[in-house]
Amino acid sequence: MGEIVLSDVRKSFGGVSIIQGIDLTIKDGEFVVFVGPSGCGKSTLLRLIAGLEDTTDGIIAIDGRDATRLPPARRGLAMVFQSYALYPHMSVRKNIAFPLRMAGMPAAEQDRKVEAAAKVLNLTPYLDRRPSQLSGGQRQRVAIGRAIVREPSAFLFDEPLSNLDAALRVSMRQEISELHQSLKTTMIYVTHDQVEAMTMADKIVVLNAGRIEQVGSPLELYKTPANLFVAGFIGSPKMNFIEGAEAAKHGAHTLGVRPEHIAIAADGPWKGVVGISEHLGSDTFLKVQVDGMGPLTVRAGGEVELHYGDAVSLAAQPGKLHRFDAAGHTLSA
Amino acid sequence: MATQASRTASRLMLSPAVVLLFLWMIVPLGMTIYFSLLRFNLLMPGTEEFTGFENYFYFFTDPAFWPALVNTLTLVLGVLVITVVGGVALAVLLDQPVWGQGIVRILVIAPFFVMPSVSALVWKNMLMNPVNGLFAAIARGLGLEPIDFFAEAPLASIIVIVAWQWLPFATLILLTALQSLDREQMDAAEMDGAGPIRRFVHLTVPHLTRAITVVVLIQTIFLLSVFAEILVTTNGGPGTASTTLTFLVYMQSMLQFDVGLGSAGGIVAVILANIVAIFLMRMIGKNLEA
Ligand SMILES: Nc1ncnc2c1ncn2[C@@H]1O[C@H](COP(=O)(O)OP(=O)(O)OP(=O)(O)O)[C@@H](O)[C@H]1O
Ligand SMILES: [Mg+2]
Numbered sequence A: 001m002g003e004i005v006l007s008d009v010r011k012s013f014g015g016v017s018i019i020q021g022i023d024l025t026i027k028d029g030e031f032v033v034f035v036g037p038s039g040c041g042k043s044t045l046l047r048l049i050a051g052l053e054d055t056t057d058g059i060i061a062i063d064g065r066d067a068t069r070l071p072p073a074r075r076g077l078a079m080v081f082q083s084y085a086l087y088p089h090m091s092v093r094k095n096i097a098f099p100l101r102m103a104g105m106p107a108a109e110q111d112r113k114v115e116a117a118a119k120v121l122n123l124t125p126y127l128d129r130r131p132s133q134l135s136g137g138q139r140q141r142v143a144i145g146r147a148i149v150r151e152p153s154a155f156l157f158d159e160p161l162s163n164l165d166a167a168l169r170v171s172m173r174q175e176i177s178e179l180h181q182s183l184k185t186t187m188i189y190v191t192h193d194q195v196e197a198m199t200m201a202d203k204i205v206v207l208n209a210g211r212i213e214q215v216g217s218p219l220e221l222y223k224t225p226a227n228l229f230v231a232g233f234i235g236s237p238k239m240n241f242i243e244g245a246e247a248a249k250h251g252a253h254t255l256g257v258r259p260e261h262i263a264i265a266a267d268g269p270w271k272g273v274v275g276i277s278e279h280l281g282s283d284t285f286l287k288v289q290v291d292g293m294g295p296l297t298v299r300a301g302g303e304v305e306l307h308y309g310d311a312v313s314l315a316a317q318p319g320k321l322h323r324f325d326a327a328g329h330t331l332s333a
Numbered sequence B: 001m002a003t004q005a006s007r008t009a010s011r012l013m014l015s016p017a018v019v020l021l022f023l024w025m026i027v028p029l030g031m032t033i034y035f036s037l038l039r040f041n042l043l044m045p046g047t048e049e050f051t052g053f054e055n056y057f058y059f060f061t062d063p064a065f066w067p068a069l070v071n072t073l074t075l076v077l078g079v080l081v082i083t084v085v086g087g088v089a090l091a092v093l094l095d096q097p098v099w100g101q102g103i104v105r106i107l108v109i110a111p112f113f114v115m116p117s118v119s120a121l122v123w124k125n126m127l128m129n130p131v132n133g134l135f136a137a138i139a140r141g142l143g144l145e146p147i148d149f150f151a152e153a154p155l156a157s158i159i160v161i162v163a164w165q166w167l168p169f170a171t172l173i174l175l176t177a178l179q180s181l182d183r184e185q186m187d188a189a190e191m192d193g194a195g196p197i198r199r200f201v202h203l204t205v206p207h208l209t210r211a212i213t214v215v216v217l218i219q220t221i222f223l224l225s226v227f228a229e230i231l232v233t234t235n236g237g238p239g240t241a242s243t244t245l246t247f248l249v250y251m252q253s254m255l256q257f258d259v260g261l262g263s264a265g266g267i268v269a270v271i272l273a274n275i276v277a278i279f280l281m282r283m284i285g286k287n288l289e290a
Helices: A042-050 A092-102 A107-120 A136-148 A166-183 A194-200 A218-223 A228-233 A245-249 B004-036 B054-061 B065-095 B101-113 B116-127 B134-141 B154-179 B183-191 B196-223 B228-233 B245-255 B259-288
Strands: A004-013 A016-026 A031-035 A057-062 A077-080 A154-158 A186-190 A203-208 A211-216 A240-243 A254-257 A262-264 A270-279 A283-290 A294-301 A311-316 A322-324
Touching: A004 A042, A016 A042, A016 A211, A031 A042, A031 A194, A042 A077, A042 A154, A042 A186, A042 B183, A077 A136, A077 B183, A092 A107, A092 A136, A107 A136, A136 A166, A166 A186, A166 A194, A194 A218, A203 A218, A203 A228, A211 A218, A211 A228, A228 A254, A228 A322, A240 A245, A240 A294, A245 A254, A262 A294, A270 A294, A283 A311, B004 B259, B054 B065, B054 B259, B065 B101, B065 B154, B065 B196, B065 B245, B065 B259, B101 B154, B116 B134, B116 B154, B116 B228, B154 B196, B154 B228, B183 B196, B196 B259, B228 B245, B245 B259
Parallel strands: A031 A186, A031 A203, A077 A154, A154 A186
Antiparallel strands: A004 A016, A004 A057, A203 A211, A240 A254, A254 A322, A262 A311, A270 A283, A270 A311, A283 A294
């Protein structure tokens, strides 16, 4: 079990309102990702759920029970921190066993559970090392091991991979996804990495300035963003926003079109000049200065040979335009 | 320090300082050893002569020697225990976010800035004095007999005074160490089900071991040579009840004008300090390794 329901949860630090009324239901077994710009309150929200901060207002219910005033240890949740937060003077074995020891479990059973967790996480050869003698990825696995031995009803991750290099991040990301597949436990995962959010989540929660902007599956958010903020935040490179006459032509205040939905076409309506072009091999990202519209980012195929100063004509793929009103809300098609 | 040239240069640059420091140490030590082997009494000038280890023999057989040795170790150990335990407690308290934290911290540090002789006088005349002292007044207020601290518990009184002076130092070092304790570790332990006491035992104390080691080593060096507090308060008495090795050396060379005997005592004190140092390094020195 691991259903978490937040009702109008608020948090202020010294009069400054950081979390401004969050309503959210996280179903048992779901993998939910919180994304949002830095400082929007992702960590704070996670710490509220964990019980490491007191809510200013609102109710947090775990498995149908009001847990708003429960101390962290009694909520049955486990957390993995960005800094790993391993106990530096204890061996890996003792680190993983710590929550069991605190719970007063017999030593033999502790050992059995630690060995089992170590096996799942490929940590068996390192059990008697200190955290300082491990690599970043191994430390992260120890932190995860310490979380799984408790058999929590939900896992909370606060940017667990942000200290790792790109390659390791990819493999750890997959390990965590696999862990979720095998354990089927609820996971809440905070990140500001687009790719992590899109690839891992069953459900993405986009936060901005302490409010939820939109909740949905990765593809829902990509295809039908509810507003300008979500449209700009999900997707990489960022969606192009066009204002003025061109937008008015489509009956919108702002027009949005993703770089991958713009084609280079000889008879395209948008004519411009190539600025920067980034050749990545698989793709080419072009910054095109379009007459009367400003710069557009275009994602073209890897073989495209366009360089600074070349003239180019562009066309948006039909049906891929997003329209927003003056307040930034999406206009229905 | 990569190349041969830079290494040679660094050695050359350092050598004057090293030579100076070496002379600074070896000249007084050599002279003291030399004097300790002489019969050398200021009251009888011109009678200096080589006597071998006679001074050491007299020093060791002095009836005050063993009490002084025990007193020295008691003083060091007593002050260390009080300052480390009290320092940890104060550091934990001062680490809590409270109103007026800055001022409270300055207040706690303040005793360290008071000269030893002055603070000993304050304790002697204003606090522990059996007639005029604050403690006596409190005792009388409670209907109790005032205690003459320096007559009844001279060594304990001195331990309290010295501990009061060194508590700020210990608190300061331990507080700094405490502030470098990772908050997320504490949060993790809280989620793992460890209450405040178990967090203290399993996280805070291990985190502080290195700082405690530093406090113990530094304080030991200074505590072995505590002098002003004894001179100002008890003068080593009653009898030998508060005489330490340092004070014994002072009595013999300054009060009895016997430079030879005093020097022998000084050498014994140096040897004792080294034994304590080796002992400490063996016991807790490994805490300092990374
Ligand atoms: N203990 C605190 N006291 C006061 N303000 C705080 C406290 N903790 C967080 N804040 C404020 O709350 C806001 C949200 O912080 P939070 O750490 O939740 O951001 P975040 O979304 O996790 O950002 P990041 O992606 O950079 O980790 C920030 O403006 C921060 O300054
Ligand atoms: Mg954060």
